[in-house]
Amino acid sequence: MNRYFYYLILLNMLVNVFMYVPSILIRERFDGAVLALPLGVLIGTIFLFLFVFSINKFPKLGLPEIIEHTPKVFRNIFLFFFALIWFFAGSITLLAFNNVIIRFINPDITGFNMISAFLVLIIMLLSLLRSDKILYTLEIIFILNLPLILIIMLQAYTNNYLTIDSVLEVGTHLFEVPSLSAIAAASFVFSGYANLVIFNRVFKEKINWKLLWIIPIVGFINLITSVLIPIGFWGADGVGDLTYPWIATSDALRIEFGPIERLTTIFILLYVSVATISTVVHWHVALEILKSIFHVKKFKQKKKTIFTWVILVIFGVGVILLEMNIKENTIFRFGEAWLNIRLFSEAFLIILMVLLSRRKKNGT
Amino acid sequence: MGLRYVKIFLVMLLILLSTTACGYKDIDKRSFVLTIAVDKGQEKKYKVMLKIAIPSSDVRGQKPEFIISEQESDTITDAIRMIKTKVDKELDFSHAKSIIFGEEIVAKDVSPLLDWFIRRRDIQKIAWVGIGSPTAESIITIKRKIERLPSNALFMSFGQTGTESVYIVSEFLFDFRKRITEKGLDPILPILEPKSTFFQINKAAVFGDKKLKITLSEDETKILNMLLQRVNKADIEVKKEDTEEPFFFVSAEGINSGIEIHSSDKVEVKIKMQGVIEEAVVEVSEENLKKYKKLAEEQFKEKVLSLLWKFQEEEVDPVGFGLLYRAKSFDKDDWEQWQKLYPNVKFDVQVELQLHGTGLLK
Numbered sequence: 001m002n003r004y005f006y007y008l009i010l011l012n013m014l015v016n017v018f019m020y021v022p023s024i025l026i027r028e029r030f031d032g033a034v035l036a037l038p039l040g041v042l043i044g045t046i047f048l049f050l051f052v053f054s055i056n057k058f059p060k061l062g063l064p065e066i067i068e069h070t071p072k073v074f075r076n077i078f079l080f081f082f083a084l085i086w087f088f089a090g091s092i093t094l095l096a097f098n099n100v101i102i103r104f105i106n107p108d109i110t111g112f113n114m115i116s117a118f119l120v121l122i123i124m125l126l127s128l129l130r131s132d133k134i135l136y137t138l139e140i141i142f143i144l145n146l147p148l149i150l151i152i153m154l155q156a157y158t159n160n161y162l163t164i165d166s167v168l169e170v171g172t173h174l175f176e177v178p179s180l181s182a183i184a185a186a187s188f189v190f191s192g193y194a195n196l197v198i199f200n201r202v203f204k205e206k207i208n209w210k211l212l213w214i215i216p217i218v219g220f221i222n223l224i225t226s227v228l229i230p231i232g233f234w235g236a237d238g239v240g241d242l243t244y245p246w247i248a249t250s251d252a253l254r255i256e257f258g259p260i261e262r263l264t265t266i267f268i269l270l271y272v273s274v275a276t277i278s279t280v281v282h283w284h285v286a287l288e289i290l291k292s293i294f295h296v297k298k299f300k301q302k303k304k305t306i307f308t309w310v311i312l313v314i315f316g317v318g319v320i321l322l323e324m325n326i327k328e329n330t331i332f333r334f335g336e337a338w339l340n341i342r343l344f345s346e347a348f349l350i351i352l353m354v355l356l357s358r359r360k361k362n363g364t
Numbered sequence: 365m366g367l368r369y370v371k372i373f374l375v376m377l378l379i380l381l382s383t384t385a386c387g388y389k390d391i392d393k394r395s396f397v398l399t400i401a402v403d404k405g406q407e408k409k410y411k412v413m414l415k416i417a418i419p420s421s422d423v424r425g426q427k428p429e430f431i432i433s434e435q436e437s438d439t440i441t442d443a444i445r446m447i448k449t450k451v452d453k454e455l456d457f458s459h460a461k462s463i464i465f466g467e468e469i470v471a472k473d474v475s476p477l478l479d480w481f482i483r484r485r486d487i488q489k490i491a492w493v494g495i496g497s498p499t500a501e502s503i504i505t506i507k508r509k510i511e512r513l514p515s516n517a518l519f520m521s522f523g524q525t526g527t528e529s530v531y532i533v534s535e536f537l538f539d540f541r542k543r544i545t546e547k548g549l550d551p552i553l554p555i556l557e558p559k560s561t562f563f564q565i566n567k568a569a570v571f572g573d574k575k576l577k578i579t580l581s582e583d584e585t586k587i588l589n590m591l592l593q594r595v596n597k598a599d600i601e602v603k604k605e606d607t608e609e610p611f612f613f614v615s616a617e618g619i620n621s622g623i624e625i626h627s628s629d630k631v632e633v634k635i636k637m638q639g640v641i642e643e644a645v646v647e648v649s650e651e652n653l654k655k656y657k658k659l660a661e662e663q664f665k666e667k668v669l670s671l672l673w674k675f676q677e678e679e680v681d682p683v684g685f686g687l688l689y690r691a692k693s694f695d696k697d698d699w700e701q702w703q704k705l706y707p708n709v710k711f712d713v714q715v716e717l718q719l720h721g722t723g724l725l726k
Binding site for chain 2: 104107117120121124128160161163165166168171174233235241251252254256261262
């Protein structure tokens with residue numbers, strides 16, 4: 001089961017394009033984004049190691065079970081807050097790629113119709129699949145998509161029109177103090193481990209320590225790619241004008257003798273599946289946390305199903321309301337705020353987990 | 365229990381998926397734009413021309429059929445909207461793989477013109493950009509005899525899939541914009557000239573201050589292409605010492621060039637290549653190979669230097685010396701520093717040619 005842990009981390013690394021991570025870092029490319037990259041890697045790695053260390057003390061338990069014995073009020077507020085965080089994580093991805101799809105694939109459709117089409121698929125997956133099945137789905141999607149994503153990356157790195165000097169010019173702004181948003185954005189690529197708060201329930205064994213060192217390296221390469229490649233293609237000065245740097249960058253790639261010359265089409269279609277499964281994973285965590293707050297396990301079968309559906313409908317309506325009421329630019333600011341809140345709540349989660357794991361060690 | 369919900373969901377999914385189909389227009393209700401050309405208008409600011417392909421059922425033995433729809437307007441959006449009223453089908457820009465600007469229009473600042481092309485989602489950022497001389501119209505109205513599909517000749521010459529020429533500087537739309545916005549890297553565009561039933565591309569235009577500044581000759585275009593590492597094969601003419609008579613030609617390959625800035629007043633340009641003698645106008649002999657190599661290196665170095673001096677004089681920088689300086693300097697005002705340095709900077713050109721032989725003849 002151990003490989004599924006890496007899939008969860010990889011998922012966040014891939015989906016950062018739709019979480020506005022490149023946009024935020026590119027906006028601050030001359031004021032500290034460069035230093036934010038290693039800082040983000042450092043913070044993300046520390047969080048990752050502490051979290052894995054603590055959760056290994058609680059095999060087969062999710063966060064709700066781990067904090068079972070804390071005061072009830074604290075437990076409920078804490079869990080509800082985290083459910084909200086995870087719900088918004090899924091929502092922002094969904095809203096952002098809904099926006100991209102409308103703009104690039106089907107410009108004449110209304111936002112409501114498009115997002116409903118995605119919602120039906122996502123809610124269906126959520127209502128049918130248990131935690132372990134979601135991990136299997138994740139694996140299948142990766143097996144289908146990763147080779148193509150790697151081909152796109154290879155095309156980007158070997159392109160003649162990639163200006164290395166522009167990338168280096170941004171690199172020379174290393175000694176600037178990064179802003180909070182930049183650090184929060186950079187550390188996001190590592191936070192896939194946090195999904196373990198629910199998925200640890202289905203992990204049969206502890207997370208293996210031996211391979212963990214690979215994550216900071218892959219994460220760093222991933223961050224560099226998602227920030228610096230758009231700069232190399234669109235120039236250090238011109239890249240700031242782009243609303244979706246990665247969509248524009250994929251539009252600058254071509255495979256001359258490929259079945260489809262313009263790579264952006266393939267890129268968007270690949271990312272539809274990655275973004276969809278990411279929303280499913282995040283919402284599944286939110287759903288399971290909510291279930292634990294109300295102790296749904298003790299309910300009867302019929303009541304259980306009704307509860308799940310009520311939550312899912314609330315999720316769906318919530319996201320539709322967001323879609324109808326906020327515009328492109330607001331989603332961006334919303335996403336940025338979410339990233340900042342996420343950094344702090346993640347720190348809080350880590351502290352709590354470390355304390356609980358220490359207590360367990362002392363107690364037993 | 366669960367199965368019933370699945371059924372309901374599948375039905376809902378089908379209904380929703382069918383609504384998305386309303387957004388699409390069928391392929392026979394679309395007219396595909398292949399080339400977008402913009403000239404200076406006679407009354408208004410722009411004259412926008414769209415080359416639209418007429419699809420035919422039989423590909424073989426057919427002449428390329430196209431129509432050109434044009435409209436004068438002050439903005440491109442308005443021009444496109446007016447063209448829509450003349451064409452009965454939905455305009456589709458997904459196959460617009462080349463964009464031609466008239467010579468007059470690039471004599472002024474091009475960035476407002478470019479805005480529409482970058483902002484629109486359906487314009488490919490990998491479209492080729494070129495300058496039509498004297499007008500863009502003269503280029504897109506040409507009916508080439510050897511062209512099987514309309515506008516295909518343009519795509520073939522820029523893409524280097526068909527002809528491979530060292531005189532064509534192929535520019536993508538995204539690269540053109542990068543060069544416009546980037547400080548220390550100036551835009552270049554190929555110039556297309558009409559010749560009765562075809563067009564010729566062998567010159568390049570260099571932009572400064574976002575507008576056309578100098579036009580390069582064929583030879584200069586070739587050297588620029590080599591400096592930019594866009595070609596790795598070229599032929600080099602060598603003249604007899606102290607005369608203008610051609611002596612021999614070297615067919616060079618494996619061209620590798622690099623620029624370096626170590627001190628603030630000197631730019632080092634290194635060009636490495638290897639080749640054989642392709643055509644000797646006057647008799648050559650294998651024994652003097654070393655002498656020929658030296659002669660070729662020296663003459664080529666002179667050519668490169670005079671091109672770089674030309675750039676320096678006009679204060680344009682298509683090779684990207686300024687960007688390299690910015691990339692090396694940790695100062696915040698590195699661009700201002702470079703602007704002061706560039707007019708007085710010295711160039712140190714080193715050419716290294718490995719002459720392998722005299723071809724099949726001794």
